[in-house]
Amino acid sequence: GAGVSQSPSNKVTEKGKDVELRCDPISGHTALYWYRQSLGQGLEFLIYFQGNSAPDKSGLPSDRFSAERTGGSVSTLTIQRTQQEDSAVYLCASSSQGSQPQHFGDGTRLSIL
Amino acid sequence: EDQVTQSPEALRLQEGESSSLNCSYTVSGLRGLFWYRQDPGKGPEFLFTLYSAGEEKEKERLKATLTKKESFLHITAPKPEDSATYLCAALDTDKLIFGTGTRLQVFP
Numbered sequence: 001g002a003g004v005s006q007s008p009s010n011k012v013t014e015k016g017k018d019v020e021l022r023c024d025p026i027s028g029h030t031a032l033y034w035y036r037q038s039l040g041q042g043l044e045f046l047i048y049f050q051g052n053s054a055p056d057k058s059g060l061p062s063d064r065f066s067a068e069r070t071g072g073s074v075s076t077l078t079i080q081r082t083q084q085e086d087s088a089v090y091l092c093a094s095s096s097q098g099s100q101p102q103h104f105g106d107g108t109r110l111s112i113l
Numbered sequence: 114e115d116q117v118t119q120s121p122e123a124l125r126l127q128e129g130e131s132s133s134l135n136c137s138y139t140v141s142g143l144r145g146l147f148w149y150r151q152d153p154g155k156g157p158e159f160l161f162t163l164y165s166a167g168e169e170k171e172k173e174r175l176k177a178t179l180t181k182k183e184s185f186l187h188i189t190a191p192k193p194e195d196s197a198t199y200l201c202a203a204l205d206t207d208k209l210i211f212g213t214g215t216r217l218q219v220f221p
């Protein structure tokens with residue numbers, strides 16, 4: 001596809017379960033970003049990948065959050081032992097290089113019961 | 114602390130009534146200022162990038178301008194389909210710092 005693809009689009013899970021969110025960036029984009037958008041708040045940076053490396057993980061809120069990227073393409077964001085405060089929309093973006101526009105997917109809406 | 118502030122939080126306009134949205138920023142290592150449009154249930158859609166003070170970009174009814182401390186998104190003769198949340202973001206090193214957005218509603 002031409003754009004950033006995220007799956008699933010919606011995820012409902014019970015508190016304490018682990019979840020995996022997937023992002024397929026635009027083909028050829030080397031930079032990949034994860035953000036979180038909570039109700040009534042702005043987008044919050046989580047992590048940045050350049051290729052398969054993550055030079056900036058400063059936005060990950062706790063050690064329950066981790067992310068990886070393989071083959072310079074697909075990325076997975078994993079949240080372990082989910083808590084209710086993890087409920088949010090998780091957005092992925094990609095760009096051709098650091099200073100170029102970031103193009104976003106439509107996000108995964110995560111609800112923790 | 115790096116910060117991006119947008120005003121107003123919400124704006125209601127009559128169709129054809131021009132206005133401006135404000136984005137003020139304090140980012141020490143600014144590498145660019147970005148404007149996005151976000152519709153409900155969708156991800157942000159890229160509109161403009163501004164890299165230096167004095168720069169202007171235009172697209173249809175929208176024009177973005179940049180000074181050393183703020184950016185403006187001017188909307189000329191808006192239409193109902195311009196209704197959306199408009200987000201401003203400052204690129205700091207490798208990540209975007211977003212404002213909380215302006216919710217624009219344009220009524221016929």
